Structure formats: C-alpha cells, structure tokens
Amino acid sequence: MNVATAPVVSARNLEVHFPLRGGETVKAVDGVDLSVAAGQTFGIIGESGSGKSTLGRALVGMLKPTRGSLEYDGAAPPRRRGGGQGRARRDRQIIFQDPHSAMNPRMTILQSASEPLIIAGKSRRVAEARAVAMMERVGLEPGFADRYPHELSGGQKARVNIARALTLEPRLLVCDEIVAALDVSIQADMLNLLADLQNDMGLTYVFITHDLGVVSHISDWIAVMYLGVFVEVGPALELSWAPRHPYTEALLSAEPEPYPAAMRSQSRIILKGEIPSPVSPPSGCRFRTRCRFAKDICATERPPLRELSPGHLTACHFAEELPLSGQKRGPMAAAEAGT
Amino acid sequence: MKIGRRSRVVLGRIAQTGPVIIFATLIVFGLMHIVPGDPAVVLAGEEPTQERIDEIRVQYGFDRPFLVQYGAWLAKALQGDLSRSLLSAEEVTTLIAQNFPNTLLPVIYALLLSIAIGVPLGIAAATRSGSRLDAFVSALSSVGIAMPSFWLGMILVTWFALTWNWFPATGAGSLMDDPRDAIWRATLPALALAGAGIAEVARQVRSALVEILGSQFIRTLRAKGLSDSAILWKHGLKNIGVTLLTVTGIVFNRLLGATVIVEAIFAIPGMGSLIVRAAINKDFPVVQGVVLSMVIVVVLTNLVIDILYGLIDPRVSDQ
Amino acid sequence: MQPVLSVRNMGVSLRTRQGVMQITDDVSFDLAPGERLGVVGESGCGKSVTGLALLRLMPRHITSVTGQVLLDGEDLVKMPERHMRRVRGRRMAMIFQEPMSALDPVFTVGQQIGEAIRTHFGAGKAEARERAVDLLDRVGIPDPERRHDEYPHQLSGGMRQRAMIAIALACQPDVLIADEPTTALDVTIQAQIIDLLLRLSEEAGTALIFITHDIGVVAETCHRVLTMYLGQVVEDAPTDRVLVRPRHPYTSGLMRSLPKLSGWKEPLQSIPGRVPSLTAIPPGCRFAPRCAYAEAACIQPQAILARNGRRVRCRREAELHLKGTLS
Numbered sequence: 001m002n003v004a005t006a007p008v009v010s011a012r013n014l015e016v017h018f019p020l021r022g023g024e025t026v027k028a029v030d031g032v033d034l035s036v037a038a039g040q041t042f043g044i045i046g047e048s049g050s051g052k053s054t055l056g057r058a059l060v061g062m063l064k065p066t067r068g069s070l071e072y073d074g075a076a077p078p079r080r081r082g083g084g085q086g087r088a089r090r091d092r093q094i095i096f097q098d099p100h101s102a103m104n105p106r107m108t109i110l111q112s113a114s115e116p117l118i119i120a121g122k123s124r125r126v127a128e129a130r131a132v133a134m135m136e137r138v139g140l141e142p143g144f145a146d147r148y149p150h151e152l153s154g155g156q157k158a159r160v161n162i163a164r165a166l167t168l169e170p171r172l173l174v175c176d177e178i179v180a181a182l183d184v185s186i187q188a189d190m191l192n193l194l195a196d197l198q199n200d201m202g203l204t205y206v207f208i209t210h211d212l213g214v215v216s217h218i219s220d221w222i223a224v225m226y227l228g229v230f231v232e233v234g235p236a237l238e239l240s241w242a243p244r245h246p247y248t249e250a251l252l253s254a255e256p257e258p259y260p261a262a263m264r265s266q267s268r269i270i271l272k273g274e275i276p277s278p279v280s281p282p283s284g285c286r287f288r289t290r291c292r293f294a295k296d297i298c299a300t301e302r303p304p305l306r307e308l309s310p311g312h313l314t315a316c317h318f319a320e321e322l323p324l325s326g327q328k329r330g331p332m333a334a335a336e337a338g339t
Numbered sequence: 340m341k342i343g344r345r346s347r348v349v350l351g352r353i354a355q356t357g358p359v360i361i362f363a364t365l366i367v368f369g370l371m372h373i374v375p376g377d378p379a380v381v382l383a384g385e386e387p388t389q390e391r392i393d394e395i396r397v398q399y400g401f402d403r404p405f406l407v408q409y410g411a412w413l414a415k416a417l418q419g420d421l422s423r424s425l426l427s428a429e430e431v432t433t434l435i436a437q438n439f440p441n442t443l444l445p446v447i448y449a450l451l452l453s454i455a456i457g458v459p460l461g462i463a464a465a466t467r468s469g470s471r472l473d474a475f476v477s478a479l480s481s482v483g484i485a486m487p488s489f490w491l492g493m494i495l496v497t498w499f500a501l502t503w504n505w506f507p508a509t510g511a512g513s514l515m516d517d518p519r520d521a522i523w524r525a526t527l528p529a530l531a532l533a534g535a536g537i538a539e540v541a542r543q544v545r546s547a548l549v550e551i552l553g554s555q556f557i558r559t560l561r562a563k564g565l566s567d568s569a570i571l572w573k574h575g576l577k578n579i580g581v582t583l584l585t586v587t588g589i590v591f592n593r594l595l596g597a598t599v600i601v602e603a604i605f606a607i608p609g610m611g612s613l614i615v616r617a618a619i620n621k622d623f624p625v626v627q628g629v630v631l632s633m634v635i636v637v638v639l640t641n642l643v644i645d646i647l648y649g650l651i652d653p654r655v656s657d658q
Numbered sequence: 659m660q661p662v663l664s665v666r667n668m669g670v671s672l673r674t675r676q677g678v679m680q681i682t683d684d685v686s687f688d689l690a691p692g693e694r695l696g697v698v699g700e701s702g703c704g705k706s707v708t709g710l711a712l713l714r715l716m717p718r719h720i721t722s723v724t725g726q727v728l729l730d731g732e733d734l735v736k737m738p739e740r741h742m743r744r745v746r747g748r749r750m751a752m753i754f755q756e757p758m759s760a761l762d763p764v765f766t767v768g769q770q771i772g773e774a775i776r777t778h779f780g781a782g783k784a785e786a787r788e789r790a791v792d793l794l795d796r797v798g799i800p801d802p803e804r805r806h807d808e809y810p811h812q813l814s815g816g817m818r819q820r821a822m823i824a825i826a827l828a829c830q831p832d833v834l835i836a837d838e839p840t841t842a843l844d845v846t847i848q849a850q851i852i853d854l855l856l857r858l859s860e861e862a863g864t865a866l867i868f869i870t871h872d873i874g875v876v877a878e879t880c881h882r883v884l885t886m887y888l889g890q891v892v893e894d895a896p897t898d899r900v901l902v903r904p905r906h907p908y909t910s911g912l913m914r915s916l917p918k919l920s921g922w923k924e925p926l927q928s929i930p931g932r933v934p935s936l937t938a939i940p941p942g943c944r945f946a947p948r949c950a951y952a953e954a955a956c957i958q959p960q961a962i963l964a965r966n967g968r969r970v971r972c973r974r975e976a977e978l979h980l981k982g983t984l985s
Contacts, residue, residue, distance in 0.1 A: 047844035048815075153932065154701070183700035183871065188915035188926035195925065210845060213874075217917035217926070237922055254849035256874030258916055258983045260898035264878065270853055271846045274814050555759035561715055562754075563774045563825065564747035566740075577764050652764060653809040 006074030008172050008204040009059055009092070010035040014068035016054050026278050028054040030228035031068070033305065036221075038171070041198070041205040043219030043236065045212060045251065049275045050225040052208045056174045059206060060092040072172075090120060093170040095161045097177035102161050103149045109135070110145035113164045120168065127167070134163040138193060155186035159193070166197070174206045179214060191218055212255045216240045216327075221311075224248045227278055227286040230305060234312035241326045244314040246291045249324040265325070285317070293322055349646060356638045361413070363634045364627055368409050371618070371626060378425055378621040399425070412627055421628040426620055431628035434613060439632065441511040442602065442609035444521060446594045448529035453536030453590050458583070460537070461544025466571065468549050476541055483538025489600040492531030496604060499527060509606035528605045532597055536590045540583075547582035551575055580651040588644045592637055660731075661688035662832050662865050663712075663750075668725035668735075670704070670711045678722075679936055681707050682889040685725070686962070689833065694859065694866040696876030696897065698912070699886035702933055705869045708886070709835045712867075713752055714742050730832070748778045751826035755838040757818030761810040767821045768794070768806030774828040793824040798854055816847035820854065827858060834859065835867045840875065852879055873913060873983065877901055885909045888933060888944045895968040902982045905970040907949045910980035918983075943972070951978055 016029040028051040036042040046052040057063045059070070061077065070077065072092070078085045096102055103112045110131060117127035132142060138159040149157060158178060165173060175194070179187045195218065197203060209215050215222055219236040224247060232245040243249045253269040271290045276282055282289050288298040297317055305315045316322070379395045380387060396402045400411065415422060421431035464476035500508035506527045551557070552575060560570050599611035606612075610629055617625035668685040671678050682704035689695055697705045710716050711723050714734065727734040729750060734742065754760045762770060771793055772786035781789070787806065794802035797820040810818055819839060826834055836855065840848040856879055859866045868880055876883055876897065883900050885893040885908065893906040904910040911929040931948040934940060940947050946956040951974055962971045972978070 047846060155932075184873075184912055185700065185915045185929040188917070188928035191917065192925045192928070195923070212845070213917045217922060250846060254845045256848075256852070256872060256878045258874040258877045258901060258913065260877070260901050262898075263984070268849065268853075270849055274816060274847075275844065555754065555756060556762045558715060559754060559760045559822070559825070560762070562713060562746055562752045564743045564745070564777055565773070566743055569777075574762055574765070578762070580764070653766075654763060654811055 007035040007071075008038050008073065009206070010071050010074075011059070012069045012071075014055070014058060014070065015066045016051070016058050016063055017066045020279065024279050027228050027281065028278055029058060029065075030281070032225075032228075032230055034059075034223065034230075036172075036204055036206060038204050039198070039202055040220045041207055041218055043207045043209065043215035043222045044225055045209060045215045045222060046225035047210055047251075047275060049227060049278050051228040051278065052225050053176055055225070056094060056176045056206060056208045060094045060172070060174050061089060062094065086120065090168040091170050092172040092174070093165040093168060094174040094176060095165050095178055097180055103157065105149050108146050108148060109140075109152070109160055112149075113160060113167065116164060117167050130167050131163065134167050135160065137166075137197070138163045139189075153186075154182055155190065158182060158186075158190055162193070162197070166201070169201075170203070172204050172206065174208065176208045177210070180209065180211065187214070194218070212240075212251060224251065227276065227281045229286065229315065230313075231287060231316070232312075232314045233305065234314075238309075238312060239326075243324050243326045244308055244312065244319045244322075245287075245316050246293055246322065246324065247287050249326065250290075252327055253325075285315070293318060348649075349642070352642050352645060356635075356642070359638055360631065360634050364413070364630055365409060367630045368412070368623070368627060369405070371621060371623060372405060374621075376621045378623065381620060382425060412624070416627070416631060421631070422624045424617070424625045425622045426617075426625075431624050434625060435610070435628055435632050438609050438613045441607050442595075442598050442611060444511070445525045445528040445532060445601065445607070445609075446591070446598055448522070448525050449532035449536055449594050450587070450591055452529060452533040453540045454583075454587065456533075457537040457540025458544050460541040462548060462571070464541065464545040465548035465552065468552075473545075476545065480538040480542040480545075483534050484542075486534055488531050488534060488597045489604055491534045492528065492601050492604040495527045495531055511605075511607045511609070528601050528607060531601050531604070532594050535597070536594060539590055539593075540586055543582055543586040544579060547579040548575055551578045577651070581648060584644050584647055584651065588641055591640055595633060595637065659690055662691045662730060663689040663867075664726075664728040665712070666726040666728070668708070668711065668723065668727060670707050670716065671722045671724075672716075673720040673722070676937065680889065680939075681936065682711070682886075684962070685886075685891050687884055687891065687894060689865050689867065691832065692859070692863045692865055693882065694856075694868060694880045696880035696883040697867060697869045697886060698871060698873055698876055698883060700871060700912070700933065702888070702936070703886040704889040705886050706837050709752065709837045709867065709869050712835060713746055713750060714739075715746075715752070744778070747774050747826070747831070748829045749831050750833040750835065751829070751831040752835040752837065753819075753822045753826045753839050756842050757815055757822050758810065760822060761818060763810055766807050766809055767813065767818075768808075771806075771821065771825050771828055774825050778829045789828070790824070793828055794821070796858070797821070797824045797827075798850070799824075815843055816850060819843060819847075819851055823851075823854065823858070827862070827864070830862060831864060833865045833867065835869070837869045838871070839868075841870070841872070848875075855879070873901075873916065877983075885912070888939060889936065890944060890971060891962060891969075892945065892971045893969070894962075895970075899968070900982070902984060904980050904982050905968060905975040905978070906945075906972050907951055907978070907980060908945050910982065913983040914981055916983060 011032055011034045014029055014032045014034070018026040018028060020026060030051070032055060044052045044055065054063065058065050072088065078088055110128060113131035113135060114124070114127040117130055118124060132145060135144060136142065140156065140159055140163070144152070144156070152160070161178070179190050182190060191214065194205070198205060207215060207219060216236055221233065222236045222239045223230045223233040224245065225231070226247050232239065232243065232248045239248065240252065243252060250269045250271050253265070257264045273290045276286070276289060284300050284302050285298040288294040291298070301317070303315045303317045305313045307313050308319055379392050379399070379401055382395050383391045400408060423430055424434060460476050464473040467473055496508050499505045507524050511521065511524055557570060560574060598609065599615065602609045602611035603615070610633065614626060614629040617629070665685060665687050668682065669680065670682045671680045685708055687695065697708065699705050707716065712727055712734070714723070723735050725735065729745065734745065737745070761767070768787060768790045771790040775781050775786045775789050791802045791806050794805055799805050799817055799820055805813070813821065839855070840851050843851060852875060855866065858864065868876060870876060880897050883895060883897050884891055885906060887908045893900065893904065893909045895905070900909065901913065904913060908929070914927040915929065917926060929948055934947070942957040943952070943960045946952040949956070953974070955973060960971050960973055962969050963975060965976070
C-alpha cells in the first residue's frame with residue numbers, strides 16, 4: 001500500500017470489552033470503524049459511558065482490543081520487540097485530561113518532560129535538550145525547567161504535557177479531554193497552540209472531548225459516539241449544520257448557546273432518561289430508549305453505519321426522513337436572516 | 340435478595356472458621372511436640388523406671404504417630420469431649436468454664452474503657468484539630484501504644500494496690516456471687532490492659548473524624564442549616580462507624596493476647612495462667628482446649644463485626 | 659420593588675500563614691424577587707467564595723467578611739450564628755458542583771431531604787417522608803417512593819443533582835445559590851437540570867444566583883450577568899445586552915474566546931497574559947496589565963460606574979466599542 005496515502009491510523013470492527021466479576025462484560029468499545037488521514041484532526045465526541053476514552057487508549061496501543069484490527073500507515077503494528085516496535089510505539093502518543101495528576105509532583109518540569117526520551121534510550125543530555133526545545137515551542141520560558149508542578153497553573157501544566165508527548169516526535173497524537181479543566185481564555189490559547197503545532201510538525205490528531213463547541217471548531221471530521229459505537233461520522237461543519245442522527249441533534253441542541261434570546265433556537269430537545277449502562281446496552285439501536293423517533297424496528301435490528309452523502313455516515317434506520325435541525329443559529333443565522 | 344446475599348456471606352465466613360480452627364490447633368499441637376519435655380516422665384512420678392514410662396506412653400497413646408494423636412483429639416473435640424488434664428485429671432471443659440470468666444471480665448472491662456475514654460478523646464482532638472489539645476492527645480496515644488501492658492500493670496499494682504491500698508493486688512472475684520467485688524478486683528487489670536486500647540481507639544477516631552469533617556458533604560449539611568453538634572453527632576459518628584467497628588475488633592484481639600501477662604501479674608486464675616501452666620507441663624489436652632476456645636472466640640467476634648459492617652455502611656453490602 | 663437580596667461592598671479575606679489575603683473586594687449587587695443572576699468569571703475570580711460567603715459557609719475562624727448582605731432587609735454579616743442557621747436552607751439555600759461528594763453517603767436520599775424539613779419545620783417522620791417523596795417527584799426522579807430509601811451511591815450523577823435540588827428547595831427559600839451545578843454532568847443531563855432549575859424557580863418565584871464559568875448556560879438562564887475578575891465585580895448588565903455589547907474589556911475578552919462555528923479552524927482570540935496571583939494584585943485597575951485599551955490613568959483604582967441600568971468598572975467604558983459573542 002502506498003504509505004503516502006494510507007491513513008495514519010485505521011480501525012476495523014474494533015472492540016474493547018472488559019470482563020466483570022459474575023460473568024458480565026463492559027462493552028466499552030463495541031465495533032468501531034475509523035480512518036484518520038495524515039495531518040487531519042479527527043474529533044470524537046460523546047458523554048459518559050460512550051467509550052471514547054477507551055477508544056483513545058486502544059488507538060495508541062495502551063489497551064489491547066478484544067476483537068477487530070488496528071492498522072497504522074496501512075500495516076499492522078509490529079508484534080515482536082525490535083521489529084521496529086519501539087519506533088512504532090513512539091509514533092503514537094496520548095495526553096490526558098487532568099493536568100494536575102499527570103505529572104509526578106516530586107519531579108521538576110524538566111525531569112518530567114525529558115523522561116520519555118530517557119526511557120526510549122537517549123542520553124540525559126540529549127533528552128533534556130530536546131525537552132527544553134519543546135517546552136519553548138509550546139510557549140514556556142526556560143525558567144520553568146526547574147520548577148515543580150505545584151508551582152504551575154492549569155494551563156501551564158497542560159502545555160508541559162503536550163511538550164512531553166511531542167519530544168518523541170509522534171505522528172499521531174490522541175488528546176483525551178485535555179482542555180476540559182481549563183478556563184475559557186486559556187482553552188483558546190491551547191487550541192491555537194495545537195493548531196500551530198499541527199501545521200509545523202505535521203501532526204495528526206484524534207481529539208476526544210465532550211464539548212461540542214471545541215470539537216466543531218478544531219476538527220476536520222467528527223464522530224459521535226454513544227455506548228461503544230459511532231452513531232454518526234462526518235465532516236465537522238456539515239455534521240454541525242445538518243446532523244443526520246437524533247443523538248447528534250440532541251447533543252447540539254443541549255449545548256447552551258451564548259447568544260441573546262432572539263438569536264437562539266427557540267426549542268430545545270431535552271432527552272428523557274439516563275444513559276444506559278455499557279454492561280447491557282439496549283437491543284437493536286442503542287439510542288432507542290431516549291430517542292423521540294423510535295419505532296419497533298429500532299428494538300429488533302441494530303442500524304448499521306451507512307453513507308448518506310460522501311464521507312457522512314449515520315447509524316439510523318430513518319436517517320433520510322427525520323426532520324433534524326443543527327446549529328443554524330447565532331451569527332450565521334443572523335447573517336442568513338439578513339439582520 | 341439483599342438479605343440472601345448477606346446470609347450467604349455470613350455462612351461462607353462460618354464455613355471458613357473450620358479450617359482456621361484446625362490450622363491453629365494443629366500448629367500448637369505440633370509446637371508442643373517440638374519443645375523439649377516429656378509428659379510421660381512427669382506422670383510417672385518420683386523415681387520413674389523406664390518400664391513405667393513406656394507403660395504410661397502406651398496408656399496415654401503417646402507412642403502413636405503425631406497426626407494420629409491429633410486426629411484422635413480432634414474427633415473427640417468435635418463431639419464436645421475435650422478429655423482430661425494430664426496433671427489434675429479434671430475435665431478440660433470444666434477448667435475452661437472456671438477460668439474463662441476471669442479472663443473475660445477484665446478484657447471486656449478494658450474494651451469498654453477503651454471505647455468510653457478513647458472515643459471522646461478522639462472526638463475532642465478531631466474537632467479542635469491543630470490545637471494544643473489535639474497535640475496532647477496525639478502524644479498520649481503514642482505513649483499508650485508503646486507502653487507494654489505488663490509494665491503498666493506493675494506500676495498500677497505498686498501504686499494503687501500496694502502503696503495506697505485502693506484496690507486489691509491479686510485475685511479475681513466471682514461475678515456470679517459478688518459482682519461488685521468482682522468488678523472492683525478487675526479494675527486494675529482492666530486499666531493495665533486498657534492503656535494501649537484507649538490510645539489506639541483515640542488515634543483512629545481522631546484521624547477518621549478529621550477526614551470526614553473535611554469532606555464536601557459537611558458543607559452541604561451546614562448549608563442546610565444544621566448545627567455543628569448535629570453535624571458531628573449524627574453525621575460524623577455514623578460515617579466513622581466502620582472505623583470504630585474495625586478498631587474495636589483489633590483492640591479486642593490484642594487484649595486477648597495481652598491477658599496472658601496481665602493475669603500473671605495480678606495472679607488471676609484465667610485462661611492465660613491456665614495455658615502457661617499447661618504448656619510448661621506439656622499438658623496437651625488443656626493446651627489444645629484453651630487454644631480451641633480462644634480461636635473460637637476471636638473468629639466469632641470478627642464474624643459479628645463483619646455482619647455489623649453491613650448494617651452500618653450501606654456501601655458495604657452492595658459489593 | 660424591594661430587592662430580596664442586597665449585597666453592599668462585600669469583601670472576604672482569609673487569614674493564611676502568609677498573612678491576610680483579600681479574596682474579594684467591593685462586591686455589590688441587588689437581586690429582585692424571582693430574578694436570576696449569573697456570576698461568571700474564570701478560576702480565582704472569587705465567584706464561588708462570594709456564594710459561600712453569602713451564607714457564611716466559609717471556615718469561621720480564618721475568614722473575615724466586611725460589608726453588608728441584606729436579606730429582606732436583615733444584615734446576614736452581623737447576624738449571630740444561631741440565627742444564621744435558621745436562614746441557611748430555609749430562606750437562602752445552596753447547591754454545589756459535585757453531587758456525589760456533596761451528599762452524606764451513609765444516609766438515604768430521602769432522609770437527607772427530610773432532615774432539611776425537620777430541622778426547619780419540626781415535622782414528624784411520617785410527614786417529612788411524605789413531603790420528601792413529593793419533592794423527589796417534583797424534581798423529576800421517577801419512582802420516588804423507592805428512590806427515597808436509596809443511598810447516594812445507588813443514583814446516577816444527574817439524579818443525585820436532582821436530589822440536591824430537592825434538599826435545597828425543600829423549605830421554599832427565597833434565594834437559591836447554585837455553584838457550578840452542572841459542570842460535572844454530561845451535556846444532555848446538564849440540559850435537563852438547567853430546565854428543571856428554570857421551571858422550579860419560575861413556579862415558586864425563587865431568585866437564583868447561578869455561579870458558573872459557562873457563558874452559554876448564563877445566556878440561557880439568567881436575566882442579568884455579573885462578571886468577576888480577580889475578586890472584583892467588573893460588569894453588571896442584563897444578559898441579552900451584555901452578550902451583544904459588553905462594556906468591560908475583560909467581559910469582551912471572555913466572550914470572544916469562545917469557539918464558534920462561524921470561525922471554524924480560525925485562531926481563537928484569547929486574553930494576553932495570565933491572571934495575577936492574589937498576593938500580587940496590580941495597583942489601580944486590576945485588569946489594566948492585560949488590557950488592550952489601558953491608558954496611563956488606569957494606574958488609579960477604579961470604582962464601578964453606573965449608567966443606563968448597567969454597571970462597569972472601567973473609566974473608558976463610554977467610549978469603547980467592544981465585541982461580544984456575536985462577532
């Protein structure tokens with residue numbers, strides 16, 4: 001396969017199940033297909049129990065899939081040690097949400113940031129030099145090197161995490177809720193930084209979040225995840241303007257809009273009920289217990305992900321007919337309405 | 340359905356006690372055989388001849404293999420027959436029945452003292468966390484835990500019994516015949532035992548309560564308009580219930596162990612002195628009998644505590 | 659109409675090992691009966707502390723509160739503690755962010771609701787139970803009879819938050835302070851809770867103080883918004899107006915840094931610099947070091963200016979043309 005065009009990561013039918021005592025399993029990821037092209041940002045959005053964090057970990061090899069396949073640049077990951085496994089592992093990195101617990105409080109920033117390279121076998125001098133360079137790149141002054149995590153703010157710690165992951169020069173970076181705990185203006189800085197780094201270093205991102213505003217802003221593609229499966233995948237703008245799945249519509253509708261009343265959508269869809277447990281997801285379509293369009297067939301047949309328009313897939317039996325509305329609100333709506 | 344699950348847990352624990360009892364008694368039996376000394380010699384009396392000794396061996400079954408001897412003892416014990424002391428020929432069950440109350444009284448007395456004094460100390464320290472009282476209680480706890488009970492016992496006897504004559508120095512009273520006298524006599528031994536108990540209880544209560552009082556839900560309770568005392572006594576204590584139960588169990592077990600020495604100091608005819616005398620004289624039936632009963636007591640107590648856990652903390656029964 | 663709550667120059671300071679730290683300063687606002695006021699700001703601005711201080715829930719021995727907090731005319735700051743207990747939960751109540759850690763794990767949900775009723779109304783067990791079940795039903799918990807006897811760990815996050823709301827509203831307070839009540843919840847559950855709070859506050863006429871960092875939530879729920887920065891109120895205006903045309907550069911900065919669909923993949927605006935520590939508060943206008951419009955005179959401390967039903971802490975507010983969330 002032509003390496004230049006092969007997706008950086010692709011998954012087919014990926015499943016990650018966790019066995020529980022008593023014979024049951026948590027079906028955290030239950031059949032996901034995914035393909036991310038180089039240089040793109042693939043956003044995954046979902047709520048609790050969606051399995052998005054588990055999926056992120058599986059994509060970088062932290063968790064072994066129970067079933068299904070994962071390919072990187074068109075090839076399966078090397079199985080034996082020394083068969084390029086080290087380099088392959090470093091190619092994919094993940095950073096996590098809580099900047100406050102991601103670093104050892106007894107190590108200085110420099111020690112934390114240079115640790116991955118040292119583990120990878122580089123000398124301390126080389127590792128530290130690379131760490132310092134990376135820290136500068138993410139906007140931290142050299143003076144930070146000798147500080148301890150408790151002396152840094154949330155935003156600064158998030159930057160250190162990014163720098164630390166980037167010292168290994170990965171090609172794929174999975175970001176698991178990394179801006180969730182940050183203030184709005186710090187979040188803006190962080191997203192701008194990530195975009196810059198992507199351009200400079202040719203990174204590919206898988207961006208996991210629960211925040212629609214963030215994911216629509218930075219992603220090229222968005223996948224909406226519910227109880228272990230993708231219910232909709234499509235180009236970011238198109239998915240937000242015109243969702244083709246009731247859950248996506250509900251998520252978009254639930255997101256509070258910071259606009260004056262006259263410019264907000266008048267009706268809001270309030271989903272009834274709670275998110276079911278991933279141990280026993282509803283039969284057929286998993287979303288049917290909260291879906292206002294559910295019919296009998298939804299309980300008996302699980303809708304497959306199918307393509308409605310190029311690149312835009314949805315898992316709903318009635319996708320073509322449903323009158324769903326997306327984010328046609330706010331400033332664009334005002335522009336459209338000619339105000 | 341919840342009751343069913345809990346009953347199953349309880350039955351499971353009861354079933355576990357069997358192996359524990361066998362294990363404990365087997366080990367003790369084995370240890371006695373390793374230690375030098377031969378009961379046949381003791382029983383043979385003055386100027387024993389080798390024939391007489393061998394005769395006794397056969398008579399009492401000492402010539403049989405170790406495990407057979409143990410098995411024989413176990414079989415009889417399961418039927419309630421703990422046989423007789425090799426020395427006094429008294430029934431072991433009778434000996435235990437006579438001595439057990441003399442052990443139990445100071446132990447339970449000490450346990451009650453530990454709770455009655457330890458809990459208020461712990462609460463006082465926790466509610467005034469960081470103050471001098473708190474530091475004082477912490478220091479006192481450390482001293483209490485470090486201090487050996489026999490040393491404390493000897494100090495108590497020297498001052499309160501021999502010098503000031505407030506309490507008798509030795510002996511135990513009979514709870515049946517004269518309860519006041521029995522309790523009075525048991526006071527010094529109980530105090531000697533309770534030193535470490537009070538310290539442990541106070542320390543555990545303090546640290547558990549400090550943690551609870553710093554929790555988020557305390558803020559919700561204050562926001563509801565509850566008074567500080569309602570928060571402490573109703574919510575604080577219930578939340579440390581599990582800790583309190585745990586430490587009660589630990590202290591009880593320790594007290595049973597410490598009783599051996601304290602009984603020696605105060606000349607109390609209890610289980611401790613019984614087993615010491617029997618062990619020295621290789622009086623197997625008595626030793627086995629005492630160990631068996633002590634193991635049963637400890638296991639039962641722990642079982643009761645486990646059951647109480649489920650009643651006190653709703654999160655426990657749902658696991 | 660008389661405001662139900664009137665806060666005048668409230669300041670909260672904490673005694674720490676490094677000395678006295680002034681957390682909030684010169685906080686003033688009025689709350690009309692049934693009005694919903696949003697309080698927004700980033701971490702460290704003092705919004706949570708303000709909420710806690712209104713009910714005097716800050717740690718007693720190290721906190722000092724100056725100014726006045728008038729609830730129906732009575733000053734809560736000077737009230738003796740035993741009277742304050744009758745205010746808490748009865749005339750003014752508060753709900754918090756993390757429902758799991760905010761409920762006592764060893765008592766049932768129903769017992770905790772009933773406790774509020776029994777503390778303030780002296781009701782008996784049976785009556786308290788009946789009212790608690792009714793409250794659970796009103797906050798939208800299905801099967802309330804059964805849920806009454808369940809423990810917090812048996813409920814989901816959304817249901818626990820509903821239970822907290824039930825506790826807070828059990829005694830029909832005049833004011834409810836909500837400190838980030840939906841931040842820890844999934845967005846679809848958040849929508850349910852916000853909807854519930856709106857409905858209940860409208861039905862009972864309860865005034866709401868909604869403390870949050872989420873401007874969208876405030877836009878949808880509140881009549882008015884207070885913006886706080888580094889312990890001070892910097893802007894106070896009706897929601898719809900401030901969203902379109904903020905008058906303080908910080909408010910404007912906050913609003914412009916929100917990701918919006920219209921600027922897909924474009925760099926986001928942010929506010930230069932960082933929030934200074936409370937131990938190094940800038941002299942004069944606290945926002946000046948980061949403000950694009952600062953001038954020499956901003957070295958002077960700035961009082962809050964009132965104009966046209968709005969208040970702004972900026973000397974240049976009348977001449978600036980700032981953008982809000984619509985740009």
